[in-house]
Amino acid sequence: MKLLTGNDLPTxxxxWWTGSEWSRHVEDAADVGDQGEAILQAEExxxxxxGPYLIDATATPEGPRxxxxxxxxxxxxxxxRPDLTLKPADPDVGNWVI
Incomplete structure (x- = not known):
């Protein structure tokens, strides 16, 4: 399994690439397979x-690992700091004040 990851430009x-858009949750990531490099170049x-790049991952019941x-x-x-970890479907993600 191959995933596409990178960093959000504004934040x-x-x-993680979901197959149609980007998500802050790895659980939403889709296997890009042989299409990874083409998607990477188009999105960048x-x-x-x-800084997008392809990584290897394993499918689990909880989502890609x-x-x-x-x-x-x-x-x-x-x-x-476990209190700072990103929780799946966290409603406040992207609304952090630093």
Missing amino acids: GDVI GARHVN PAHIKDRIRALGPTV
């Missing part, structure tokens, strides 16, 4: 995402 948030060219620890951390948030 810098980690985002359209300035919808910053990135294969590499770096991408698992990107998907779930900081490892030192």
Whole structure:
């Protein structure tokens, strides 16, 4: 399974390709298969995402799980403060005040 990830241009948030748009939740990510590179180039060219790249993942009942620890951390948030981790379908995502 291949996923496409990158960063949202306005906010810098980690985002995942869903098959039709971008989401801040890895659970929404879709397997891009052999289409990954073409989607990556089109989305980066359209300035919808910053620094997109393809990663390996495994399908689980809870949704895709990135294969590499770096991408698992990107998907779930900081490892030192569990209260700051990104929760699935968090209604406040994108409304954080820093």
